[in-house]
Amino acid sequence: MSEPVLQLNGISKHFGMTKALSNMSISLLAGEVHAIVGENGAGKSTMIKIMTGIHQPTSGAIKVDGATRVIAGPQAARDAGIAAIYQEPMVFPDLDVAENIFIGDKSSGILTRPAAQRKRARALIERIGIKLDPSRIASGLTLAEQQAVEIARALSQDVRVLIMDEPTASLSAHEAEQLRKIAKTLAGQGVAVVYISHRLEEIFEIADCVTVIRDGSHISTKPIAEVTSDGMIAEMVGREVGNYFAKAASTATDEVIFEVRNLTLDGVFEDISFDLHKGEVLCMAGLVGARRTDVALALFGVTPPTSGTVKYKGQTTHFTTPRDAIEAGIAYVSEDRRKLGLAMPMAIKSNVSLATLNDFLSPLGLLDRAEEDKVAHHFSDRLNIRTPDVETPVGMLSGGNQQKVMLAKWLNLNPELLIFDEPTRGIDIGAKAEVHDLIRTFVAEGGAALVISSDLPEVLAMGDRILVMREGHQMGILDHTEATQKAVMMQATGQMQEAV
């Protein structure tokens, strides 16, 4: 057994109060495809960032070829032969394939020599085992082809550890198969391949060993022969029973407020169908690439669907802008509060009134600031937003409080349907519980909620019913009486051993 190419020993990473990784240890051997599985938020991306030098560990050591090494930044990672490719390829759209591969190359001298470069590119592409014309412009390539370019770039820099982070999430079946072949080929050439995926069938196809991580900690590492999908799933979700979220009583009525049939957006998701009742919380569960947010955006009017029908309160609707949805009484609390949810430099009260601005205007169009103040204070109390005053810029609040301000903005609409996208992401446990209470109160008072969440305990605690999605397809709807973390995860990963 040779020395591992890369080794993480007892790595911990803290971000302020949050512990992203706890005492994580992993050994990567040359020529091996090492799969890493874990649910969203388990710590996989933090681990990758530490391996590629983007983050520094709070404690613990990294060893390259047995010798301790500090990977101070992306360049140091490259020098150590560590490269990563992600779902979103980082290519230069205006340059051709060959140039994309060799752009950072330090060894090629001062002249470009395009013919020679193309030849070298072709050799690398062949090594990967696909067909790609090196003179094609990158903007014209498919996603899979762009990923291949990235892999070729890594190869050109003598990669020794290639990390592939959910690489097949956006690919077609055929393209995914090709990518898996590439991973296998590279391992055969001596590269240590780290393969992160939630497609369990892929793992069985190409992995030599599997590491399961959960809540930032290492759970197990086993050779593939000893791994079963049941076992993997159990380890991924295995928590102490007696979740910290208690399931509240359901307030769902029989009145259908939202009827979705065969909703399809070409190339993104297809055939989504469900009913949403007044007083109900329907959770949408799934893993990366499930396309739940895309469904929500289609329902909210941001990207209108290609086909399918949506009936809101019995009327067929056709929202083409968010304004349409808002006026109908539908609100969408986005998952990215920084980019889409809040105007960070602006005051709390300005954010709270944002979606309902017209309600605060006098006939002349002037803002009623007193009213704005009042409403902001009202929500501040009701949602328990901890802040010195409502003039404070939202950017200065903690994550949990920011989330609440976003909620306040939408609650102010008095919506009948609220779509929550990862409502408790990045906030502490106390705030999480508060948000859950708010959602519960909202539906108890007659609203309906669609909650997209990757937090399994949350999904189980909140959902009267759980709709599981996988790669743009609807896998099934579980009633809370029959839902367990394992059942949800199995559908989310496509292991449909239990029929719904």
Place this chain on the structure above:
Amino acid sequence: MLSRVPPQTLRILALLLVLFAVLLFFSTQVPNYLNGRLFNRISSSVAIMALIACGQTLVILTRNIDLSIGSTVGFVAFATGSLITNNPDIPPLVLATYSVLLGACFGVVNGLLVAYARIPSIIVTLGTMALFRSALVEYSDAKSITTNNLPTWLVEFPNTQLFTIGTFQFRAAFVVAVLVVFAVHIALTRLRPARKIYAVGSNPEAAEMAGINTKLVVFFTFVLAGALAGLAGFMFLARFGTITVVAGLGFELKSVASAVVGGVNIFGGSGSVIGALIGAILVDLIDMSLVRWQLVSEFWREAVLGSLILLSVAADAILMRRLVKWRVAREKKQTKSGVSS
């Protein structure tokens, strides 16, 4: 197949087509149009703008803009003029080098502020445009350079006929400008370090991740733009002889227009200096032809120029969107049929 031909080549071909069409059109409207005289007049005036547009292209490629380039031209023209007036024995090459280096110094100022102080280029170059112009006024002390005081070789240089083809006179200024533009083009396409300019404009984050020193690259483009503006200043002095404090005013807009019309993407990352050259020729051609076209008053020049820019940028943007849609549709088709190319 279309995805294999570099879009740049397509754009240049399209431009040449437009050039051809414009020539054809005006030849039907204006008597005695297509002859050597037209060529000579355009080549003389394009010589200066070609260099400036070339420099502007380099800056635009990295997603920046240089509004101070006109002031640089004016200052260098004046400084060079005053230098040679007071020291008539300076050899031509030394003088030209002086102009280039002086222009480069201005580029250094811009480059430092944009690349390292990270101030948006529009603000920096708005400021340096005013700054350099006022430096010119201060330096010139409100005097002007006049032709009489300049050595004859300088004044005659632009019009020196290097060779002729029929009635088409290839004059020194034009030839030098075209050679310089081609040299820059070759550098941009054949020198590895120069390719980084495209990378930085195409995807700045990917460039950083790939280990490219983006700050240095941006800095360098501003210095080069300044150097080219300096050379243009030298040519300006040679052509006009008399330099006042308003020399070069308005050049920045025309240089951006030439670049944009010439296919340089205003968002950065793609475009060629050859395109900018053709853009400069096209702009000047239309300008000059309108003057001679009886049907339309010559005063329509700027209006036409403005519309031209708008149309080219809009056409570019719409074409890009079509291209993206087409690509997505093609991906979808391939995905469905399970084939990858």
Place this chain on the structure above:
Amino acid sequence: MKAALNRLQSWEGFLLCALILIILMNANLSPQFLSFSNQINLFQLSIEKIIVALVMTFIIINAEIDLSVGSMMGLSACAFGWMVQGGAPGGLAIVICLAIGIAGGALNGWFIAKVGLPSLVVTLATLIGFRGLARVLVEDRGINDFPEWFDALGQQGFIGSIPFALFAFVILFVALYIVLQRSGFGRKTYVIGTNRAVADYAGINTGRHKMILFMASGLVSAFAGLLYAARVGAVRGDVALGFELDIITIVLLGGVSIFGGRGTLVGTLLAVLIVLNLRNGMALVNITGHIQTGVIGLLLIGSVIAPRIDLTRLWRRPSGDTS
């Protein structure tokens, strides 16, 4: 009182102190400086630019830019001259000029909001285009036979000794202040400039908002062009050439961030006063116009660098900008 002190710690407060400093320096140089008539006179000489700067403030806060304002001023002035010379009644000509302003702004707005082109490029093109149209109308002549009442409006006092333009400025300032700081439209301007996606997701029609802004910019520029023509009494093809640079410089100096989302009209006004008084002061010590422009250019760059250096942390109210 605490609120007032708090406000003083912002960029506007810094500007105010700078202004006071400059005024004191100037008063030292020349005793007449502080006289009312001098200040009014100073102001009046650039009043057209100042008026346009008010609207430009909105546009830059909205994270856009309008380079065509100077050319629209020129176009409107030239159109007026052309019509009046052709015998059109002055009142009608004025109305048509204002309509031209709105139309020009709509042209900008259409390409920016509907086609989605960057405002820098679009307004660069219309800068050239509008100027071109002005030249088509006026060619290389100058026009100066305006109706008497028009000239009087521009050159003589309107109410007492206060010229019409100043009067218009005050009304516009008050109105726009109310709109920017107190109305829904102003709030939307800030939000869209801070983060357009957030505004879109909140159901705000950002495209229409931008269209309105650019139309307003066109209208106000056209109006300012007319004021300029009235004050100067004549128009030529190059009237208001290069004004946009001064206007944008003033707005940026006034604390409006080029990235959008920040800035106030008060800041713009203070910046105007600083620039005017600074120029006046420099003139008093015999520094020429072009050099003055250079100093202003330096000031512009300095105003952007300064916040990056910790020195001015003293002045800045803690900003909500976390990334």
